[in-house]
Amino acid sequence: MSTAKTYHHGNLKETLITSGLDILREQGLAGLSLRNCAERAGVSHTAPKNHFGNLAGLLTAIAARGYQQLTAHMQRDLSEDASRIERRNAAFQGYVEFALAHPALYELMFSKHKTNSGDPELLAQVTASFVILRDASEGLDWDKSDKPDADLRAQMMLWSLVHGFAQLSVSGKFDKDMMRKLDILDVMPDFQYRS
Amino acid sequence: MSTAKTYHHGNLKETLITSGLDILREQGLAGLSLRNCAERAGVSHTAPKNHFGNLAGLLTAIAARGYQQLTAHMQRDLSEDASRIERRNAAFQGYVEFALAHPALYELMFSKHKTNSGDPELLAQVTASFVILRDASEGLDWDKSDKPDADLRAQMMLWSLVHGFAQLSVSGKFDKDMMRKLDILDVMPDFQYRS
């Protein structure tokens, strides 16, 4: 691999993904076009076809990378022996912070039609992110009812809660009063752990 | 107003909005283009400019109509003397049902960049929808902590919960087990009312 200008790029697949992430940061989702991304990587606009098939394929790879980063961000600064509460706080806060810090990428990750939502690599990264949330909320005594499937319901509710909070924050639907309280740990009820 | 083909349409503004809603239903958000919408209304692709300025203006009007319908749907089948629990159930369930029944419209309504999010008419309809949710959750004894701004926090959390649930359902992020439990009232904890 060299940086000299050769006919074959040498690392195009990876370069296209990072170019895409850069464009999302600088120009938002609307600015992320095939041609824009290819130009930034220094190739013609049809070169990505070899690696990703089409635009949706490229966006899928970028979104998958986004989930990878989200997973990492939810685990940031956690030592091996972090407590359950520390892990839970890091995961919840990390999720919301990530959405606010990378709104365009977040929008792409949760857009239904821009990506190939059935792509195995994407699905794997989505699952990895969700597993962090699920593990962090395990054992939370948040519902005292005796409905069945308590664990499954708890997972759905907590993911919904965190995701909805992030989504409404990023999309600006919260009103002015609400925007002053964007720390999810501050807004969330004091869920305690069982046992 | 006549249905005969005249140079002046006579009811173009309204027709464009309903055409847009039809296209969203039939072809999804990706199919909703200025030209597509104009053709369906029987005018040239630049005609909408007089009424909505540009594409974003048209999409803004369509989204506002969407919030209007959402508000109505959250209040469906409610008699004057409906109980708080009935109103809450109708609002929560109506919100999720609406998202699942009109996924493309819902996507447009909560997309940050496709609409003019500062538009007064849009903001008014967004607020109207939120007020339904807020009223329906008023008095819910959902958090026993003594943190300040309990009402504001409760509103944010419940909207987050319902919106996140709808969003994750529509976008297909819930896994197979979760997709079998898409009734939010069944998944939600048994929040009780105070007093």
Added chain:
DNA sequence: CATGAATGTTTCCAGTGGAAATATAAATGC
């Protein structure tokens, strides 16, 4: 070293939103 596979380029096409100039109809003023 030759041949096939992988990787990029060039060229073309249909589609998009929008600007600008123009055409038509409606509304208003005298």
Added chain:
DNA sequence: GCATTTATATTTCCACTGGAAACATTCATG
């Protein structure tokens, strides 16, 4: 009642988009 202004819609043009197809170059493998 007629002329002028205003509102509404069309036509034409442009830059941009994703993708198909044919071609060029390099790599990898026998």
